[in-house]
Amino acid sequence: MIKKTYSFEMNGETVSVYTFTNAMGMEMDVMTGGGRILRLTAPDRKGNFGDVIMGYEKPEDYYTKEHAYYGAFIGRYGNRIGGAKFTLDGQEYVLPANDNGNTLHGGVEGYDMKNMHAEIDGDKLILGYCSVDGEEGFPGTLDMVCTYELTDEGELILTYDAQTSKPTVCNLTNHAYFNIGNDDTILDQILELNCSYITPTDDELIPHGELLAIDGTPFSFKGGVRLGENMFSSEHLIALCGGFDFNYCIDRRTQKKLERFGSVYDPNSGRYMECYTTLPGVQLYTSNKVEGTVGKKTYKNHCALCLETQGYPNSPNCPEYPSTVLRPGKIYHTQTVYKFSVKD
Numbered sequence: 001m002i003k004k005t006y007s008f009e010m011n012g013e014t015v016s017v018y019t020f021t022n023a024m025g026m027e028m029d030v031m032t033g034g035g036r037i038l039r040l041t042a043p044d045r046k047g048n049f050g051d052v053i054m055g056y057e058k059p060e061d062y063y064t065k066e067h068a069y070y071g072a073f074i075g076r077y078g079n080r081i082g083g084a085k086f087t088l089d090g091q092e093y094v095l096p097a098n099d100n101g102n103t104l105h106g107g108v109e110g111y112d113m114k115n116m117h118a119e120i121d122g123d124k125l126i127l128g129y130c131s132v133d134g135e136e137g138f139p140g141t142l143d144m145v146c147t148y149e150l151t152d153e154g155e156l157i158l159t160y161d162a163q164t165s166k167p168t169v170c171n172l173t174n175h176a177y178f179n180i181g182n183d184d185t186i187l188d189q190i191l192e193l194n195c196s197y198i199t200p201t202d203d204e205l206i207p208h209g210e211l212l213a214i215d216g217t218p219f220s221f222k223g224g225v226r227l228g229e230n231m232f233s234s235e236h237l238i239a240l241c242g243g244f245d246f247n248y249c250i251d252r253r254t255q256k257k258l259e260r261f262g263s264v265y266d267p268n269s270g271r272y273m274e275c276y277t278t279l280p281g282v283q284l285y286t287s288n289k290v291e292g293t294v295g296k297k298t299y300k301n302h303c304a305l306c307l308e309t310q311g312y313p314n315s316p317n318c319p320e321y322p323s324t325v326l327r328p329g330k331i332y333h334t335q336t337v338y339k340f341s342v343k344d
Contacts, residue, residue, distance in 0.1 A: 002120050005029070010063050013115045017059055018125050023152035025049060026340070030148050031059050034112040035073030035127045037148075037176050040156065042340040044182070045270030052271070052340075054177035054287070054304040056295045069175040070295070072112035073146055074105045076131055076138045077324070078173035079247065079283055079313035082206035086316035088139070088325065089167055095137035100204050105175070107136035112175070116146075124149050133165060140166030144332070146174075154340040162332040170326040171311045172334065177287060177304035180273050180340075181266035185302045186286065187228030193221040193262040193284070195248035199312050199321070203240060209318040211249060219246065221284075224265070231286065231302060243288035243302060247281045247313050258335055262307070265343060276337040277309040280322045309336040 006017040010033065017038065020028040026049070029038040038059060041049040055070040056062055062070070084097035096107040105112065116127040128145040131138070144162030151157065160172040179186055198214055199207035214220045218230035218238060231243050238244065250261045256278050264273045275282075285306040293299045311324035326332050 002123065002125055006059065008060055010060070010115075015059065015115055016118060018118065018120070020125070020148070020150040022150050022154070024154055026150060026154060028148075028150045028156065030125055030127075031062070032116045032118050032127060033059070033062060034114065035116055035146055035174075036062060036112070037071035037174065040176075042154070042180065042271055043342060045342045045344060050182055050269070051296070052178055052180045052273075054179060054295065054299065061295075066293075068293075069105060069112055070177055072175045073116075073127070073172070074175050074308070075111040075144070075170070075172045076106050076136065076142060077103070077169055077171045077316075078105055078308060078310050079171065080104050080206055082204075082208070082314045082317055086169065088169065088316065091139070093137055093139055102204060102206060109136065123151075138168055140164040140168035140328075142168060142170065144172065146172070156338045156340070157335065158337075159335045160332065162326065163330075164326050164328055167325060167327050169316045169324045170332050171315075171324045172332070173308045173310045174336070175306060175308055177306055178264065178273065178338075179304040180264055180271040181269050183268065184297075184300050186305050187226070187231060187302055188267065189227050190224045190265040190267065191221045191227050191262065191284075191305070192224040192264075193248050193282070194251045195221070195261070195282075196251050197249040199247045199249065199281070201237065201246070205241070205245060207247065207312065207314050207318065207321075209320040219244075221262070224263075227286065227302070227305070241288055243286040244284045245286070245288060247283050247310070249281055249312070250277070250279070252280060258337065264305070264307075270342045270344065272341050272343045274339040274341070275307055276339070278334045279309045279311065279336070281310050281312050283308040283310055283313070307338075309334070
Protein backbone atom coordinates (compact mmCIF):
# COMPACT_ATOMS: atom_id res chain seq x y z
CA MET A 1 0.00 0.00 0.00
CA ILE A 2 1.16 3.56 -0.75
CA LYS A 3 -0.22 6.82 0.57
CA LYS A 4 0.89 10.42 0.79
CA THR A 5 1.75 11.08 4.42
CA TYR A 6 3.42 14.49 4.54
CA SER A 7 3.94 17.65 2.49
CA PHE A 8 5.81 20.91 2.93
CA GLU A 9 6.65 24.00 0.90
CA MET A 10 10.22 24.52 -0.29
CA ASN A 11 11.49 27.00 -2.89
CA GLY A 12 7.95 27.72 -4.06
CA GLU A 13 7.10 24.05 -4.65
CA THR A 14 5.18 21.44 -2.70
CA VAL A 15 7.41 18.55 -1.68
CA SER A 16 5.57 15.39 -0.68
CA VAL A 17 6.48 12.20 1.17
CA TYR A 18 4.86 8.87 0.31
CA THR A 19 4.83 5.90 2.69
CA PHE A 20 4.88 2.29 1.49
CA THR A 21 3.89 -0.74 3.60
CA ASN A 22 4.03 -4.44 2.73
CA ALA A 23 2.71 -7.73 4.10
CA MET A 24 5.97 -8.30 6.03
CA GLY A 25 5.39 -5.12 8.03
CA MET A 26 8.19 -3.23 6.28
CA GLU A 27 7.76 0.50 5.67
CA MET A 28 9.47 2.90 3.28
CA ASP A 29 9.27 6.68 2.92
CA VAL A 30 10.08 8.27 -0.46
CA MET A 31 10.19 12.05 -1.05
CA THR A 32 9.44 13.79 -4.33
CA GLY A 33 12.36 16.11 -3.56
CA GLY A 34 15.32 14.37 -5.17
CA GLY A 35 13.39 11.11 -5.37
CA ARG A 36 15.00 10.31 -2.02
CA ILE A 37 14.44 7.15 -0.02
CA LEU A 38 14.19 8.62 3.48
CA ARG A 39 13.44 5.51 5.54
CA LEU A 40 13.22 1.77 5.05
CA THR A 41 12.48 -0.65 7.86
CA ALA A 42 13.32 -4.36 7.86
CA PRO A 43 12.96 -7.05 10.55
CA ASP A 44 15.85 -8.75 12.34
CA ARG A 45 15.88 -12.39 13.42
CA LYS A 46 13.92 -11.49 16.58
CA GLY A 47 11.23 -9.77 14.54
CA ASN A 48 12.30 -6.29 15.58
CA PHE A 49 12.11 -3.68 12.82
CA GLY A 50 14.93 -1.20 12.27
CA ASP A 51 15.58 1.60 9.79
CA VAL A 52 18.33 0.45 7.40
CA ILE A 53 18.78 3.82 5.63
CA MET A 54 21.26 6.52 6.67
CA GLY A 55 20.04 10.08 6.33
CA TYR A 56 18.65 13.15 8.02
CA GLU A 57 15.96 13.16 10.69
CA LYS A 58 13.34 15.29 8.90
CA PRO A 59 12.49 15.70 5.19
CA GLU A 60 13.14 19.44 5.39
CA ASP A 61 16.70 18.78 6.59
CA TYR A 62 17.72 17.66 3.10
CA TYR A 63 17.22 21.29 1.99
CA THR A 64 18.54 23.14 5.02
CA LYS A 65 21.55 21.05 6.09
CA GLU A 66 24.79 20.28 4.27
CA HIS A 67 24.16 18.99 0.77
CA ALA A 68 24.42 15.22 0.70
CA TYR A 69 23.25 12.49 -1.67
CA TYR A 70 21.55 10.37 1.02
CA GLY A 71 18.93 8.14 -0.62
CA ALA A 72 18.75 10.36 -3.72
CA PHE A 73 17.88 9.71 -7.33
CA ILE A 74 21.12 10.50 -9.21
CA GLY A 75 21.36 11.80 -12.79
CA ARG A 76 21.79 12.71 -15.54
CA TYR A 77 25.08 10.93 -15.01
CA GLY A 78 25.78 9.02 -11.81
CA ASN A 79 29.38 8.97 -10.59
CA ARG A 80 32.26 10.91 -12.18
CA ILE A 81 33.05 12.29 -15.61
CA GLY A 82 36.73 13.19 -15.82
CA GLY A 83 37.75 16.75 -16.66
CA ALA A 84 34.09 17.85 -16.52
CA LYS A 85 33.68 17.33 -20.27
CA PHE A 86 33.12 14.70 -22.94
CA THR A 87 32.85 14.49 -26.72
CA LEU A 88 29.89 12.89 -28.45
CA ASP A 89 29.52 12.67 -32.25
CA GLY A 90 32.37 15.16 -32.62
CA GLN A 91 30.81 17.78 -30.34
CA GLU A 92 32.47 18.64 -27.02
CA TYR A 93 30.20 19.26 -24.04
CA VAL A 94 31.51 21.13 -21.00
CA LEU A 95 29.92 20.30 -17.64
CA PRO A 96 30.04 21.88 -14.18
CA ALA A 97 33.21 20.92 -12.32
CA ASN A 98 31.85 20.14 -8.85
CA ASP A 99 34.44 17.54 -7.76
CA ASN A 100 38.12 18.49 -8.00
CA GLY A 101 37.80 19.60 -11.62
CA ASN A 102 35.52 16.69 -12.52
CA THR A 103 31.74 16.28 -12.69
CA LEU A 104 30.11 14.19 -9.97
CA HIS A 105 26.52 12.88 -9.92
CA GLY A 106 25.13 15.15 -12.61
CA GLY A 107 26.70 18.46 -11.63
CA VAL A 108 25.96 21.29 -9.21
CA GLU A 109 22.19 20.77 -9.36
CA GLY A 110 21.64 17.19 -10.39
CA TYR A 111 18.42 15.23 -10.06
CA ASP A 112 19.01 14.90 -6.31
CA MET A 113 18.05 18.61 -6.11
CA LYS A 114 14.93 18.43 -8.32
CA ASN A 115 11.33 18.08 -7.13
CA MET A 116 9.61 15.40 -9.17
CA HIS A 117 5.99 14.89 -10.11
CA ALA A 118 4.38 11.84 -8.54
CA GLU A 119 1.78 9.29 -9.54
CA ILE A 120 0.58 6.22 -7.64
CA ASP A 121 -0.06 3.21 -9.88
CA GLY A 122 -1.36 0.39 -7.70
CA ASP A 123 1.57 -0.67 -5.50
CA LYS A 124 4.04 1.47 -7.44
CA LEU A 125 5.10 5.09 -7.02
CA ILE A 126 6.20 6.73 -10.26
CA LEU A 127 8.35 9.84 -9.97
CA GLY A 128 9.09 11.76 -13.14
CA TYR A 129 11.23 14.67 -14.24
CA CYS A 130 11.99 16.40 -17.54
CA SER A 131 15.60 17.51 -17.80
CA VAL A 132 15.80 20.18 -20.49
CA ASP A 133 18.41 20.36 -23.25
CA GLY A 134 21.57 21.95 -21.85
CA GLU A 135 20.74 21.42 -18.17
CA GLU A 136 24.05 21.09 -16.31
CA GLY A 137 25.71 21.06 -19.74
CA PHE A 138 24.18 17.80 -20.98
CA PRO A 139 22.69 17.68 -24.49
CA GLY A 140 19.11 16.69 -25.22
CA THR A 141 15.85 16.99 -23.32
CA LEU A 142 15.60 13.85 -21.20
CA ASP A 143 12.15 12.70 -20.14
CA MET A 144 12.54 10.10 -17.46
CA VAL A 145 10.72 8.29 -14.67
CA CYS A 146 11.80 6.18 -11.73
CA THR A 147 9.36 3.60 -10.40
CA TYR A 148 9.58 2.55 -6.74
CA GLU A 149 8.10 -0.70 -5.42
CA LEU A 150 8.16 -2.44 -2.03
CA THR A 151 6.88 -5.97 -2.60
CA ASP A 152 5.36 -8.39 -0.10
CA GLU A 153 8.48 -10.54 -0.63
CA GLY A 154 10.70 -7.82 0.86
CA GLU A 155 12.02 -6.44 -2.43
CA LEU A 156 12.81 -2.78 -3.01
CA ILE A 157 12.57 -2.50 -6.81
CA LEU A 158 13.86 0.57 -8.63
CA THR A 159 13.07 0.82 -12.35
CA TYR A 160 14.40 3.63 -14.54
CA ASP A 161 13.04 4.63 -17.96
CA ALA A 162 14.12 7.58 -20.11
CA GLN A 163 14.03 8.96 -23.65
CA THR A 164 16.03 11.82 -25.18
CA SER A 165 15.53 14.42 -27.92
CA LYS A 166 19.24 14.45 -28.88
CA PRO A 167 22.17 12.05 -28.49
CA THR A 168 23.27 12.25 -24.86
CA VAL A 169 24.79 10.20 -22.06
CA CYS A 170 22.54 8.73 -19.39
CA ASN A 171 23.51 6.88 -16.21
CA LEU A 172 20.78 6.84 -13.56
CA THR A 173 21.11 5.36 -10.08
CA ASN A 174 20.08 5.68 -6.44
CA HIS A 175 22.46 6.74 -3.67
CA ALA A 176 20.92 4.94 -0.68
CA TYR A 177 23.30 4.44 2.24
CA PHE A 178 22.49 1.06 3.84
CA ASN A 179 23.29 -0.19 7.32
CA ILE A 180 21.27 -3.37 7.74
CA GLY A 181 22.56 -3.96 11.27
CA ASN A 182 21.91 -2.34 14.63
CA ASP A 183 25.52 -1.24 15.21
CA ASP A 184 27.04 2.17 14.46
CA THR A 185 29.34 0.79 11.73
CA ILE A 186 29.24 -1.83 8.99
CA LEU A 187 32.69 -3.23 9.80
CA ASP A 188 31.35 -6.61 11.01
CA GLN A 189 28.93 -7.09 8.12
CA ILE A 190 29.70 -9.60 5.37
CA LEU A 191 29.70 -8.24 1.82
CA GLU A 192 29.63 -10.51 -1.21
CA LEU A 193 30.23 -9.08 -4.69
CA ASN A 194 30.33 -11.31 -7.76
CA CYS A 195 32.98 -9.19 -9.43
CA SER A 196 36.41 -10.15 -10.79
CA TYR A 197 37.48 -6.65 -11.88
CA ILE A 198 37.25 -3.02 -10.88
CA THR A 199 37.85 0.05 -13.03
CA PRO A 200 41.09 1.35 -11.43
CA THR A 201 41.39 5.09 -10.96
CA ASP A 202 43.91 7.87 -10.66
CA ASP A 203 44.19 9.73 -7.36
CA GLU A 204 41.15 11.85 -8.28
CA LEU A 205 39.12 8.62 -8.53
CA ILE A 206 38.78 8.88 -12.32
CA PRO A 207 39.15 5.66 -14.34
CA HIS A 208 40.75 5.90 -17.78
CA GLY A 209 39.64 2.78 -19.66
CA GLU A 210 41.55 0.07 -17.81
CA LEU A 211 40.30 -2.96 -15.90
CA LEU A 212 42.08 -4.36 -12.85
CA ALA A 213 41.78 -8.05 -11.90
CA ILE A 214 41.05 -8.21 -8.15
CA ASP A 215 40.74 -11.89 -7.23
CA GLY A 216 43.00 -12.52 -4.25
CA THR A 217 43.49 -8.79 -3.54
CA PRO A 218 42.10 -6.54 -0.76
CA PHE A 219 39.51 -5.25 -3.27
CA SER A 220 37.77 -8.61 -3.67
CA PHE A 221 34.53 -9.58 -1.93
CA LYS A 222 33.97 -12.86 -3.74
CA GLY A 223 32.40 -15.51 -1.53
CA GLY A 224 31.69 -12.98 1.22
CA VAL A 225 34.26 -10.93 3.15
CA ARG A 226 33.90 -9.04 6.43
CA LEU A 227 33.92 -5.35 5.49
CA GLY A 228 36.40 -4.43 8.21
CA GLU A 229 38.95 -6.98 7.00
CA ASN A 230 40.48 -4.75 4.33
CA MET A 231 38.89 -1.39 5.13
CA PHE A 232 42.18 -0.10 6.50
CA SER A 233 44.46 -1.79 3.97
CA SER A 234 47.71 -0.06 3.02
CA GLU A 235 46.92 -0.70 -0.66
CA HIS A 236 47.29 2.74 -2.25
CA LEU A 237 43.77 3.41 -3.51
CA ILE A 238 42.04 1.97 -0.44
CA ALA A 239 44.29 4.01 1.85
CA LEU A 240 43.72 7.10 -0.31
CA CYS A 241 39.94 6.76 0.08
CA GLY A 242 40.03 5.66 3.71
CA GLY A 243 37.99 2.64 2.65
CA PHE A 244 36.17 1.65 -0.54
CA ASP A 245 34.91 4.00 -3.27
CA PHE A 246 35.31 1.99 -6.47
CA ASN A 247 33.32 0.75 -9.42
CA TYR A 248 33.09 -3.04 -9.48
CA CYS A 249 32.53 -4.76 -12.83
CA ILE A 250 29.81 -7.35 -12.36
CA ASP A 251 30.54 -10.88 -13.62
CA ARG A 252 27.44 -10.91 -15.81
CA ARG A 253 26.12 -13.97 -17.63
CA THR A 254 23.80 -11.94 -19.87
CA GLN A 255 23.95 -8.43 -21.27
CA LYS A 256 20.81 -6.83 -19.85
CA LYS A 257 18.76 -9.33 -17.84
CA LEU A 258 18.22 -8.90 -14.12
CA GLU A 259 21.02 -10.81 -12.36
CA ARG A 260 22.08 -11.27 -8.76
CA PHE A 261 25.42 -9.54 -8.16
CA GLY A 262 25.92 -9.69 -4.42
CA SER A 263 24.63 -9.55 -0.88
CA VAL A 264 25.15 -8.04 2.55
CA TYR A 265 24.71 -10.04 5.76
CA ASP A 266 24.74 -8.74 9.32
CA PRO A 267 25.57 -11.68 11.64
CA ASN A 268 24.42 -9.85 14.78
CA SER A 269 20.90 -8.94 13.63
CA GLY A 270 20.45 -11.66 11.01
CA ARG A 271 19.35 -9.17 8.36
CA TYR A 272 20.28 -10.18 4.84
CA MET A 273 20.10 -8.02 1.69
CA GLU A 274 20.48 -9.60 -1.74
CA CYS A 275 21.24 -7.34 -4.72
CA TYR A 276 20.21 -7.66 -8.36
CA THR A 277 20.61 -5.40 -11.40
CA THR A 278 20.48 -5.21 -15.18
CA LEU A 279 23.52 -2.89 -15.21
CA PRO A 280 27.21 -3.73 -15.74
CA GLY A 281 28.70 -2.04 -12.68
CA VAL A 282 28.18 -1.16 -9.04
CA GLN A 283 29.92 1.53 -7.00
CA LEU A 284 30.85 0.38 -3.52
CA TYR A 285 31.19 3.35 -1.18
CA THR A 286 31.72 2.77 2.54
CA SER A 287 30.99 6.21 4.07
CA ASN A 288 34.67 6.92 4.54
CA LYS A 289 34.49 10.60 5.49
CA VAL A 290 31.24 11.23 7.38
CA GLU A 291 32.57 11.32 10.94
CA GLY A 292 30.47 13.68 13.11
CA THR A 293 27.68 14.18 10.56
CA VAL A 294 24.42 14.75 12.45
CA GLY A 295 21.41 13.05 10.92
CA LYS A 296 19.11 10.45 12.43
CA LYS A 297 22.05 10.00 14.80
CA THR A 298 25.61 11.31 14.94
CA TYR A 299 27.34 9.18 12.33
CA LYS A 300 30.78 7.62 12.40
CA ASN A 301 33.02 6.79 9.47
CA HIS A 302 32.02 3.48 7.86
CA CYS A 303 28.51 3.75 9.28
CA ALA A 304 26.85 2.61 6.04
CA LEU A 305 27.56 1.39 2.52
CA CYS A 306 26.29 2.34 -0.90
CA LEU A 307 25.82 -0.13 -3.72
CA GLU A 308 25.08 2.22 -6.61
CA THR A 309 24.33 0.19 -9.72
CA GLN A 310 25.56 1.98 -12.83
CA GLY A 311 27.36 2.22 -16.11
CA TYR A 312 31.07 2.60 -15.56
CA PRO A 313 32.30 6.01 -14.36
CA ASN A 314 33.92 8.24 -16.98
CA SER A 315 32.66 5.96 -19.73
CA PRO A 316 31.79 8.98 -21.97
CA ASN A 317 35.58 9.46 -22.22
CA CYS A 318 36.49 5.75 -22.31
CA PRO A 319 35.36 3.87 -25.43
CA GLU A 320 36.78 0.70 -23.89
CA TYR A 321 33.90 0.67 -21.35
CA PRO A 322 30.25 -0.26 -22.03
CA SER A 323 28.54 2.70 -23.68
CA THR A 324 26.20 4.98 -21.72
CA VAL A 325 25.12 6.87 -24.86
CA LEU A 326 21.36 7.23 -25.36
CA ARG A 327 20.03 8.26 -28.77
CA PRO A 328 16.64 9.55 -29.92
CA GLY A 329 14.16 6.77 -30.57
CA LYS A 330 15.86 4.45 -28.07
CA ILE A 331 14.59 3.77 -24.56
CA TYR A 332 16.83 3.74 -21.52
CA HIS A 333 15.50 0.99 -19.25
CA THR A 334 17.28 -0.46 -16.22
CA GLN A 335 16.26 -2.12 -12.99
CA THR A 336 17.85 -2.74 -9.60
CA VAL A 337 16.48 -4.82 -6.73
CA TYR A 338 17.47 -5.00 -3.06
CA LYS A 339 15.75 -7.97 -1.40
CA PHE A 340 15.54 -8.17 2.41
CA SER A 341 15.20 -11.31 4.48
CA VAL A 342 16.57 -12.90 7.67
CA LYS A 343 19.17 -15.62 8.12
CA ASP A 344 19.26 -17.72 11.32
